[in-house]
Amino acid sequence: MHDPLKQLYLIKNKVNDIISKKKSEKIPNIIVVTKTFPLNKIIPILDSGHLHFGENKVQEAEKKWYETKNNYQNIKLHMVGKLQSNKAKKAVEIFDYIHSLDSKKLAQKIAEQEKLQNKKVKIFIQVNIGKEIQKAGVELHELSTFYKYCSKDLSLNIVGLMCLPPINSNDQKYFKTLKEVADNLNLNELSMGMSSDYESAILNGSTYLRLGTVIMGRRELPN
Numbered sequence: 001m002h003d004p005l006k007q008l009y010l011i012k013n014k015v016n017d018i019i020s021k022k023k024s025e026k027i028p029n030i031i032v033v034t035k036t037f038p039l040n041k042i043i044p045i046l047d048s049g050h051l052h053f054g055e056n057k058v059q060e061a062e063k064k065w066y067e068t069k070n071n072y073q074n075i076k077l078h079m080v081g082k083l084q085s086n087k088a089k090k091a092v093e094i095f096d097y098i099h100s101l102d103s104k105k106l107a108q109k110i111a112e113q114e115k116l117q118n119k120k121v122k123i124f125i126q127v128n129i130g131k132e133i134q135k136a137g138v139e140l141h142e143l144s145t146f147y148k149y150c151s152k153d154l155s156l157n158i159v160g161l162m163c164l165p166p167i168n169s170n171d172q173k174y175f176k177t178l179k180e181v182a183d184n185l186n187l188n189e190l191s192m193g194m195s196s197d198y199e200s201a202i203l204n205g206s207t208y209l210r211l212g213t214v215i216m217g218r219r220e221l222p223n
Contacts, residue, residue, distance in 0.1 A: 002217040005044045008032065011215060018202045028193075028202055031078050033212035036219045039064060046072050054099075054210055056081030058090045065094060080191075080210050082136055085109040092117055099124040099162045099191045099210070102136040104149065111154040122159045124191045124208075125150070127181070129174045130166035137163070140181065147185055160189025160207070171197045175204035 011030065019027050033054040034042050042053070051074055055061040058079070065077055078097040088109035091098060101107055101123050114120055125147060128137030138146050143161075150156045161182045165174040175192050182190055193201025195214035202209070213219070 004041060004216050005048055007215045007217075008045055008048070008050065011211065014199075015202060015209070018199060022203060026207065028206050029208050031080065031208055031210050032215050033080060033210055034064075034216060035060065035081075035212065037216055039068065041216065046075065052076050052078060052208075054078040054080040054212075058083070058087040058094070061094050062090060069094075078208075078210075089113050092119060092121055095121060097122045097124070099208075100126045100136070101150070101156075102126045102138060104146070107150045107154055107156060111156055114156075120157050123150075123156055124160050124162040124189065125158060126162045127178060129163040129178055130169065132166055135164060143181065144185065158187065160187045160191060162191035165197065172200045172204060175201050175206070179205040
């Protein structure tokens with residue numbers, strides 16, 4: 001039987017091993033992505049003291065985490081999926097981090113809601129690192145201007161960059177590029193690495209790993 005808590009400990013040990021070999025002092029945060037999983041599967045991880053959890057959909061996060069965040073007050077909830085601008089109000093209410101800022105329209109909506117709710121969310125700009133037509137994200141050549149607009153004009157708390165490398169690609173190349181771009185912008189946080197490529201992401205400076213299947217197991221699909 002799959003044991004998510006046991007898997008989390010195994011992954012933490014693996015991450016620590018990679019960091020020690022890399023001779024880095026900064027251990028990346030592990031975001032346990034719990035989309036589609038019910039609370040009873042997540043409670044053991046919460047009770048262990050783990051702090052960072054991720055969801056892909058605002059509606060699911062609302063149902064699952066409002067009361068849970070009151071019971072576990074130190075946890076940090078991350079929006080790791082695509083965020084539609086019409087969901088900005090609820091997203092600002094429930095999430096502590098948003099990893100998928102990808103347009104001026106969404107940036108404006110988030111800024112508007114932050115003022116109304118008197119709350120600041122930590123935000124990652126999603127970068128279309130592979131220049132893929134089918135993927136969201138800010139293009140590299142527009143990133144500097146977009147970052148200045150968000151941080152200066154809208155006063156958003158942009159903490160770092162996020163990317164999704166093309167499937168079956170040389171992910172290390174893309175992670176390295178994102179790290180270089182973040183350094184040029186003086187951004188310290190990098191949301192890089194999922195279940196299939198997190199080891200490469202760690203080696204290239206990731207500070208937040210978005211891990212679902214490798215910890216939680218296969219997704220539970222509705223009947």
